[in-house]
Amino acid sequence: MTKNARYTLILFSICAVCALILAIANSIFSPIIATHQQEANNAAMKPLSSGYTIGEALAVEGNANVTMEYPLTEKGKVVGYILAITGKGYGGAFDLLASYKSNGALIAAQMMKDNETPGLGKKSEEDWYMKKFIGTGTKDKPVPTAKSQLSSADSDAISGASVTFGGVSKALAAGAAYVVAKGGSK
């Protein structure tokens, strides 16, 4: 056996044993990691569920904004959805979670990941920011997408971060439209 072939064989053997050990470890740890991540997701979604039971996650394909849906149920009946929604703000793409009743009315929303400007668009991470949208999203009360549709206090609060407001409102409106399109609107 040539020297190079022997070296290759030794390295290959070390790699193979290491890969085997990692595969065994992965089979032990990955279910625990997955359970933990699910628990962390549920903890993040709990304040948005308004006391309803959160169902199994379902990936959404073919929608520009909605990426995941989690049905909200009460006594086994679907009464709304929590949606994972992506949008575009001043600092690029952002991710938020929003819960809706079956008629599209927003229950609650929380910004999860964004690159907005600190002190301006970053305010969208705070609890009060999303309150102006609660209850909107139905046919009678659409999501406000322009500053002129807001009260003067709300309009002042988003001053200097109109692009973030536009992105958030469009994302929330897309979520409401998705829920309504599922056939829940009455």
Added chain:
Amino acid sequence: MSGRIKEFTKGFFSENPTFIVVLGLCPTLSVSTQVSNGLGMGLAATFVLFFSNIIISSMRKIIPDSIHIPAYIVIISTLVTLIQMFLQAYMPSLNEALGVYLPLIVVNCIILGRAEAFAKYRGVADSALDGLGMGLGLTMNLVFISLIREVIGNGTITLFPTKNWNGVINIPLFGTYPVRVLAASAGALLLMGYLMPLFKDLVAKMEAKK
């Protein structure tokens, strides 16, 4: 027997990896913002050092010199991946706090340094003691630096939370008037500048007494 004890204790004082040999300073400076991070990083590195030294020492006659670096990297990265999986599963907040510095243990100078300078030439028992001593010495340094930085820079001591306790001890005076520079990156360098000569002086005095 005393030789074996020396292999273990040298990592704490005469060959202390941070203050004397000055290795692995990047993670030392970056994760020493909280005591829990320092302790977690130190114990993770100890696990990797201990087992990498044992494995490399036991394979020293099998691994040829020409391919020893890739072989060591594969062994060390396997151990680091194992500890990362363990932390993700059981201590996710610590895993998040250590961030990129946990996978970077793979290329930590202390681990490769001990493999190159010690485990490659010595027996399994000596290498195991060397790895354990160096790892615990590093843990001692990280906890010590973290403790100073967190107490003075933030007025807290952060340990691991339990069901009934959030894991944070508040320090009265520094809680009200923290010296923020110590919690920042510049503070870590500043502190190292003071601790290194102090530690070297202490070790020199200890050696002189012998």
